[in-house]
Amino acid sequence: MLFLVFQVGADRFALEAARVVEVLAMVELQKIAGAPVGTAGEFVYRGESVPVLDLCLLTLGRPSNLRLSTRVILLRHEPQPGMIKPLGLIAEHATELAQKNLGEFTSVGDGLVAPDPRGRLRLLQLDKLLTPELRDLLAVYYFSQTLEAEPAA
Amino acid sequence: MLSDFKTRRRSATAVSPETAPDSPSTVSLGLARPMTDCWQHIGVWGNGSCVELKAHLHCRNCPTYAAAALRLLDSRPPAGYRHEWTQHLAAKISTGAAGTPLLVFRIGDEWLALGIGVMEEVGESRPIHKLPHRREGVLLGVVNVRGELLACVSVGRLLGVEKGVGTGTALPGKSAGRMLVVSHGGERYAFPVTEVRGVQHLVLPPGPQQPAFDDQVLGAAGRSRVVSRGQSVCCLDEGKLFAALKRSLA
Known part of the structure; x- marks a missing residue:
């Protein structure tokens, strides 16, 4: 399997490339009013609003550094079974790919870790990262989107 | 930087x-x-x-x-980097170009188009090895395409295009021309052309077009004529073209 490798602080993370729609350059984000900690904002992707979470803000409590290598990973998020929505994740040093088997990831503590020539590689488990507040926000966000889309359809 | x-x-x-x-x-x-x-x-x-x-x-x-x-x-x-990307990504992508994708090429003075479904390869022109007792007609000889011998035909002669590379009157020179490899229904042919313009999306009229009485090319194996970039392009019908090639080789 192909994995996208990026960093959150000093830790290196891997995300299944099959879930990634596109790796985008850092864009200008609009704030979402009343959004919980971890949300960076929203932006318009091909005419559709996409909420964006900041992985550094979520895990380290500081926003991601603004560099060329800091990118928005646009992935297919499945908030409910059978419902696929776009979600952006801001990650630092999103510049590499790695070929790994899922079997190489072993359970260490509460995460899955694979050995790597440059230290260990943690599997990003989005479901564990999302706090209940963030889940609520995304649920409301996607629901209001479907409401807006219906009159047009 | x-x-x-x-x-x-x-x-x-x-x-x-x-x-x-x-x-x-x-x-x-x-x-x-x-x-x-x-x-x-x-x-x-x-x-x-x-x-x-x-x-x-x-x-x-x-x-x-x-x-x-x-x-x-x-x-x-750099300054303006994020703004530029934001604008670029916000724009919707147009959902595919309208029309049928066709490879547009030229034989002599005639612009032709053939569906990309039958196209296998656009390659450099290669030496054509002539066959004995086959000096006239549509079959030019055999060519070596990746170690495989293919019948090399003159689509120009078949359609009645008179002048230029690939028409049979002038074989491709050292640098001029391209060799197209096509396959349809298990039959594979190579044929030289003067120039390849590339794949274009052309909007074809729905039904077959009645050729004008002096339009030999359209009458031989054409489907319809469309105007692309100010030139009249004759879209070839794959079925008719391959049937005509088979007839002429028999």
Whole structure:
């Protein structure tokens, strides 16, 4: 399997490339009013609003550094079974790919870790990262989107 | 940023190779950590004394060089970078070009188009080996396409295009022309053409078009004529073309 490798602080993370729609350059984000900690904002992707979470803000409590290598990973998020929505994740040093088997990831503590020539590689488990507040926000966000889309359809 | 890099490279050539490994200079990109430009000193752009060169042959294969390249992305984005991307990504992509994708090419003075479904290869023109007792007619001979001998036909002769490369009157010269390889229903042919314009999306009229009485090309194997970039392009019908080729070879 192909994995996208990026960093959150000093830790290196891997995300299944099959879930990634596109790796985008850092864009200008609009704030979402009343959004919980971890949300960076929203932006318009091909005419559709996409909420964006900041992985550094979520895990380290500081926003991601603004560099060329800091990118928005646009992935297919499945908030409910059978419902696929776009979600952006801001990650630092999103510049590499790695070929790994899922079997190489072993359970260490509460995460899955694979050995790597440059230290260990943690599997990003989005479901564990999302706090209940963030889940609520995304649920409301996607629901209001479907409401807006219906009159047009 | 790039200009920094260029001036750095130029000045690095002035450094004498003997002293270079002892006093590696650094590239300044406004980064937190300095970076050693070893490729300028002990690498292929320096004196080539790096032990890693034995394994990697060239600096561009070396992980150190790759890591240095990745460090370029650690710089701050230029002004307007985020705004430009935001605007670019917000725009909707037009959902595919309308029309049928066709490969447009020219034989002699005639512009023709053939569905990309039958196209296998657009290659350089190659020597055509003539067959004995087959000097006239549509079959020009056989050509070697990746080790396979294919019948090389003259679509120009078949359609009655008189002049130019691929018509049978003038075979492709050293540099002129391309060889197209087509296959349809298990039959494969190669044929020379004068020029290939590329794949274009052309809007074809729904039904077959009645050819004008003097339009020999459209009458022979054409489906319809469309105007593309100010030129009349004859879209060929795959079924008719292959049937006509088969008839003429028998």
